[in-house]
């Protein structure tokens with residue numbers, strides 16, 4: 001049986017699938033493995049089921065000569081050097097689709113939490129400070145009837161945009177490629193240049209993949225363009241925002257607040273971020289529901305098994321690979 005290594009414990013249904021057909025090994029520790037540890041356990045594996053916390057680069061690949069497929073248990077694959085995999089004949093797969101609605105839900109949860117000061121309010125009640133209703137207590141910002149700006153109009157961006165109609169919001173979007181007029185009409189969204197979107201939106205939510213075009217897409221200049229009353233939500237990838245510039249902008253109240261699920265150097269936070277009151281912080285949990293994490297793991301396992309058997313890999317990323 002072919003050896004498969006799973007870099008972290010994942011939901012059991014995925015492990016059961018792999019176990020039935022492979023010689024399965026799973027990282028026994030509840031933490032990310034270092035390079036040495038990973039290689040010690042997995043250098044002879046033919047399949048690697050990994051997570052976004054694992055860096056798959058040329059150095060690792062060169063030390064895993066039997067590897068046929070890297071099945072990432074995530075939709076984003078910026079942790080994997082795709083050209084390095086392709087030149088070595090290693091297939092890469094991801095888990096698109098199954099986490100779309102879940103991630104959109106979380107973007108909205110963060111948006112609402114920031115706008116209505118839910119975290120501060122919770123702390124206030126727990127601290128025993130709630131003595132009486134007060135007319136000026138925790139005044140937040142209106143969400144309904146305001147303008148949502150979606151940057152990145154792929155699957156998740158669209159799911160976020162669709163939810164806005166329930167709040168009677170206007171939605172503007174920016175993307176490297178524009179939707180068709182029919183798609184724009186169906187979603188009720190209007191296209192804007194990035195600069196115009198930044199100036200117009202009351203809430204901005206990021207849904208781009210991380211690549212050379214999107215790294216630091218939101219930097220000091222872009223933050224300056226935002227309304228002072230606006231909020232920035234990020235459930236995509238941390239490096240899409242220049243986090244140090246964001247700390248400066250939040251400190252200067254150039255924008256009203258931010259709500260972040262992802263960070264530029266995860267799990268590190270930019271200096272000063274944690275001291276700010278106008279930011280809501282979550283530990284990269286946008287797809288973290290029992291249902292979705294199970295679907296992602298099963299999908300990754302199915303991709304991996306297909307790759308090992310030489311079958312068509314359902315969610316192949318490096319389609320240029322000659323299999």
Ligand code: GLV
Pocket residue numbers: 052073074075076077099287
């Ligand atoms: C999570 O961040 C993912 O890319 O699936």
